[in-house]
Amino acid sequence: xxxxxxxxxxxxxxxxxxxxxxxxxxxxxxxxxxxxxxxxxxxxxxxxxxxxxxxxxxxxxxxxxxxxxxxxxxxxxxxxxxxxxxxxxxxxxxxxxxxxxxxxxxxxxxxxxxxxxxx
Amino acid sequence: xxxxxxxxxxxxxxxxxxxxxxxxxxxxxxxxxxxxxxxxxxxxxxxxxxxxxxxxxxxxxxxxxxxxxxxxxxxxxxxxxxxxxxxxxxxxxxxxxxxxxxxxxxxxx
Numbered sequence: 001x002x003x004x005x006x007x008x009x010x011x012x013x014x015x016x017x018x019x020x021x022x023x024x025x026x027x028x029x030x031x032x033x034x035x036x037x038x039x040x041x042x043x044x045x046x047x048x049x050x051x052x053x054x055x056x057x058x059x060x061x062x063x064x065x066x067x068x069x070x071x072x073x074x075x076x077x078x079x080x081x082x083x084x085x086x087x088x089x090x091x092x093x094x095x096x097x098x099x100x101x102x103x104x105x106x107x108x109x110x111x112x113x114x115x116x117x118x119x
Numbered sequence: 120x121x122x123x124x125x126x127x128x129x130x131x132x133x134x135x136x137x138x139x140x141x142x143x144x145x146x147x148x149x150x151x152x153x154x155x156x157x158x159x160x161x162x163x164x165x166x167x168x169x170x171x172x173x174x175x176x177x178x179x180x181x182x183x184x185x186x187x188x189x190x191x192x193x194x195x196x197x198x199x200x201x202x203x204x205x206x207x208x209x210x211x212x213x214x215x216x217x218x219x220x221x222x223x224x225x226x227x228x
Contacts, residue, residue, distance in 0.1 A: 044220075045162065095162070105207070
């Protein structure tokens with residue numbers, strides 16, 4: 001079964017760092033782009049960025065450039081999203097999603113990781 | 120930057136047809152993908168490349184795209200179709216890359 005499994009919910013304080021993960025299985029992890037999508041409480045989907053695990057080519061949405069870092073470890077079929085200094089406004093659900101080869105839509109989604117940042 | 124505009128809400132009675140629009144400048148020249156998100160769940164791809172369905176998606180879901188408007192059509196609406204629906208395109212002409220519409224809440228009356 002093709003799936004993406006994300007790490008569990010996190011509760012952090014402002015200023016703390018965080019790295020969440022997304023592990024792919026059931027397919028060739030290095031052959032598909034993995035995107036990250038933010039969904040703030042009660043709001044819509046926002047694209048954050050995307051990475052190609054095969055060569056770590058990474059693109060960021062202008063809205064998130066410099067705010068987060070996307071990376072991948074192809075040896076363990078895992079993509080990451082990390083923050084160096086969290087803010088309360090980072091409180092949201094974060095999804096990873098696989099971009100299909102044809103069509104290039106997000107055909108497989110992780111279950112989501114809820115990140116809560118509160119003092 | 121490229122913007123996709125969706126109505127915030129659409130309401131339809133069971134058994135009727137729901138149409139959810141997605142407006143964008145010359146969107147007809149792009150491939151549009153549609154996602155369904157039920158409360159507490161991750162999004163699911165329901166239509167890709169304007170009008171194709173992934174395996175497992177009912178034939179009741181269809182799409183079209185022309186000019187400045189793409190449309191997701193859900194025929195014979197069921198209570199289980201109540202969800203948020205998002206359109207999405209790839210904007211290769213800018214740094215934006217992926218663009219999502221703001222989402223439409225489909226209410227089944």
